[in-house]
Amino acid sequence: MQTATGYVASSSRIGPSAGTGRALGLPGASCAPTRPISTYPPEVTGLLGEAVVASVLLAATLKFRGTLTFQLEGNGALKLLVAQCTHDFRVRAVARVDRGAVRGEFTEVAGGAVFRSLVGTDGRITVTVEAEERSMRYQGVVPLSGASLAESLEAYFASSEQLPTRVLLAADEAGGAGMLVQKLPGAGAEGDFEEVAAAWEGAQRGIERLSVAQLLRCPVEELLGQGFADQDVRLFRGSPVRFECRCSQGRVAGLLRALGPEEVRGVLEEQGAVTVTCEFCHRPYRFEAADIEALFAPDSTTGGSEAVH
Template identity: 30%
Template sequence: MAENDPIGAPAPDDRVLPFAVPALDIRGRVVRLGASLDQILERHRYPEPVARVLGEAAALTVMLGTTLKSEGRFQLQTKSDGPISMLVVDFNAPDNYRAMAHYDADRLAQAIDADALSTGELLGRGHLAMTVDQGSEATRYQGVVALDGQSLEEAGHQYFRQSEQIPSRIRLGVGTVLTGGGLAWRAGGLIVQFMPNSPDRMRAADLHPGDAPEGHEILASEDNDGIADDAWAETRSLVGTIEDHELLDPTLESERLLYRLFHERGAHVFEPVLVHDACRCSRERVLGMLRGFPPEDRKAMIADDGSLAVTCEFCSRRYGFDPAEVEAEISAGE
């Protein structure tokens, strides 16, 4: 932020800021989602617990999806037995995303205090899949993590441990803030990854430190991702100090947050990525979906007034069709 910027001025929103801290051998990203996320959540009028969890998933997906180059898609999807049975967030490189959730309204209503339920309690048991698709079967990759009551932060840690084998720390925050137009949803997140260039440091996790002096903590442990390195221990400790309000504060720039964390080490920031919400649905795509249904299923979709309508689950746009024209178009394409 420039020195003459007014104190308390809104920080840039819907933005991902890549950074690196060479002194600690880490790289990372900070994401701030504002109007784009608020529009998605308000469009669907999700209950507060659902909006909160979907906001976390959106922040995580956008943060990871912006690592793709100029094309490709990154998708996060969950299927589980909790009150929120499914989340889907699509990021389409280089700069847009969409998100939706399936939930059981009755189970949420029956919960004693649904707003106080954790992300893990709302998702329950199942799995989380992260899929990278860069346009061909050869470049398509999917990593799957079991969900068993953990947070999306911890599920992200598990994904990187087992799929990428990169020590990583993730922080996510979602909430509403008061704006000139009333309460609005915001989400923020930060990821750091340990990426040492030194071969000696990269081998550190494979070497036992030997007989340590009495009272000296051995860093190579499950709690430190198995990495016997002071730099990674320091990084984890610093990331652990981040509070939700720092990720959500509309007046706290990502650059200032990084300065708070790493001013003693020095963080280098790179060109930010501006993102927005956008749906990929179209009449042609919906028709392609209908083409995949058996004729009897398409017939069952016809309303009493004789029309056939499909509503996009992501953007709520409604596509109306004449059933006879649909069958004619499908027959012509066969």
């Protein structure tokens, strides 16, 4: 397991009852120490950083202990992008990309063109929520749409959650940040429809005032002041965010048991040892012959040899 200190996810309420904005600053979001930034092209670095921020924004809506997984699949140079965030804001991320097909630079000016050149013309976004304390698993799947990850996320909320939502995401090699403004379910139910509509329109104009450069540079308080100065805004205490890969010897041992003794012993015979490398942090776990035998012994609790460094 690898960890690193992170930054703060903050939540705020905008308007009397019409919307809630969730804003966070994650300097270093696109260069999580669990996956060195040098391993990805700059274009993919930016998109992976945005996905990390998006996963934190989505996880901020969880009301229970669990994990949220944000997944993007495309038919372009970027085949798969996965970002995970727990209820207590532990994040990790990984991307699978055809490096030979990636060209150009990830810039704000050509963001839409770069996004589509990376993900291709067809794909989908999948959001999966798994609860720890009870057997519950929710999954929403929508087609990839729009010219950015933020637009695709807005389409997800409109289609899967049926909640009017505006999203702003930004990331580069130095860090990432994002803001989500959402109309609360049932807003206006008490009859103040005009007030609610005006507050929601104001919230949308507020997020439109903010630029990518501001999002990356400014603290949450300043962003809210610049974008929502004419709104009733209440900022709540933030929560620390940290990058942490949750792989372990025990988890890997469980995966090997699930494969079965025949397949695992076949790999052992061919390679002399069984080594499993975590996709997220690249930490290798090596199982020698004695470890494999103990793994499939009755009442086995072995976790294998120490991780290889």
